[in-house]
Amino acid sequence: MAQRVLVCDDAIFMRTMISDILSGAGYDVVGEAETGLQAIERYRSLRPDLVTMDIVMPDMGGIDAVREIVKEDANAKILMCSAMGQQALVVEAIQAGAKDFVVKPFQPSRVLEAVQRVLG
């Protein structure tokens, strides 16, 4: 069975792109979220195998969302999506429990490598 992914990003462009990369590689994108709060909500209802999480999102940022999700599911597998120059934020996300990160602009191969590392 294909592994199920939740894609969280406030930009439709980014969500579409990530979804295409993952679908093309045989993953099943089961849901999308535009804000941190939505991400938490969808995680609860969907229980995906993997979450891709943008750092900067409205109402609740990606890092706080990671914290909440990990609090509820210590085994949650979250891949951070970051822009260059956000090192401190990525470090914070990892300390909060994120398992890996990819840096925009995305190269499909790097995204897939990271996904594979996270899913082990």
Add this chain to the structure above:
Amino acid sequence: MDVGRYADLFVSESREQLTAFNHLLLAWERDPRLAEPVDGLFRAVHSLKGMAATMGYGGVAELAHRAENLLDVLRRSAAPVTAPQLELLFRSADALERGVEGAAAGKPDDPAATALTVELDAEVARMEPAAQGPRRASRPSMPVVLPGTGPGKGPLVRVVLNGDAALKGARALLVLRRVEALGAVQAVVPATAAFEGDEFDGRFSFRLDTTAPAAQIEAAVRAAGEVERVEVAEEAAAAETRGRHIRVDLRRLDDLMNLIGELVLARGRLAVLSRRFAEPDLDDVTRAIERLSGALQHEIIRARMVPVWQVFDRFPRMVRDLARQMGREVAFRVEGKEIELDRAILDEIAEPLMHLLRNAVDHGIEPPEERATRGKPAVGQLVLAAVRERSSVAISVRDDGRGIDRAAVLRRSRELGLGGGVEGIEQVGDELLFHLIAQAGFTTAEHVTDVSGRGVGIDAVLTAVRALGGSVELRSEVDRGTTFTLRLPATLAIVRALLARVGRETYAVPLAHVAEAVDPRHGEVQQVDGRETLVLRGRAIPLVRLRELLGVTDGEAPSGRQPIIVLEIGERRSGVVVDAVLGHQEIVVKPVQLPRGAPPVFSGATILGDGAPALILDASGLI
């Protein structure tokens, strides 16, 4: 347990700890917000305390204990360390150093140290309420150990991330997360706090307290992604390396060097005999002895080599104190710390280097206001650099200060009745400038200061370096700064030398600078421009009569024609008139302390095969 025999070890180890302590204090002073130095400081003083207590040196142990208390409070405090606290710690370092030396020498405890313990306690008491607050948020969650200073447990893992990996610090953190599954991560270098900065270059190391095999550790590291290289060094191997080092009294190495020098001489005589008897078996043995003694000589020379940091490490603290005292702002940098020199040479140049550094801070680098008016940054740059150059090592002291005032040097030279024949400062190139300031008794300091007014001038530097067979070069530019470069032999070499007699003494001239030895025929020695000159194959070579130069009056008065040794450095030549040439032989060059005012023509001394000492003539001083 009789601990007396550990006193030497105690002193040398304590010195190392105190050097590390001083270094960390300097780093902390540069950036008081840093969280890392305090751990290293705590460790150094803690280890000193343990050693001193074991030795029964109560005064030192007590002082170390109080300093440790203050450091403990400081490392739990949220506030950055203050200047008075650093000053207190600097003074503690000094008192500990005096205490260590004093205790080992059997002296009673220093009352000043007792006063210091009171000050340390007072500071701890003042800090204590603040220390009850929340722990410093920015402190990394993992213990931090500087390279080579921390034990830590388990294998040492070194990781290099891909050069093009994005956000290397975050990636490094992922590596640590991955390996944490195998055991506790300790001694991360650089500190994890550095992972959040952009300067982190993707190279880091840590100890992993685990029994997992190296392959498993490597796999865990690689699983984090973007890993270019992983090295896992087993703890056992590290321990073994440590165990292979022993401390040896330098005098033993000196004795060994002397013995080998004699062996080399005996080897030479054996070779002569072997040729005389033309016996194949004797030939074989002679060759074997030549090869073995050559290898032995090479090994002992290597055993005497030590990295220059063993002496250089004491300079940052000295420069800092000086700069404070003189009201200068100085950024001091040491380069080439790992370059190796013979221990004896390194010891001998410590004093000259200290002098040059002192000069640079006192006379070279201007006060900040003055630098500002000249459009220079307020902070002066001072660099001490060691560079390997084929068989020699060049050590330079470079400042970006005001440069040497040629007019003042010339004026002062004339006052002293030196510098005759120099018309104007435009004639004073770097070489002549050096010649002028290197004259005994030369100083332009208008008033004697505690810093540079010790009556030791550049002449002392030159004398010390010459005695080691080295040379000194000066480059100075107004407003741009001054550089002194000392060129030294890397090893106390065994060289071939021509032996010559003057009066009753024998002198050695390294063959490297001997072009030839001639018995002048009638008419070859002439007066040219009022100077005695050897005209050899159409070339005029100025002569130096060693007998006159050295003021030798004893021995047989030379009659008739005396032999001349022709010295050559580059294009320059000079002829040295001696009483007799005795032949050549291998000699072990040893530094020699000459009385001040002695003619600057000796580069060292040696012991001849018959046990008699001989001075080694310095070709550069005779040309």
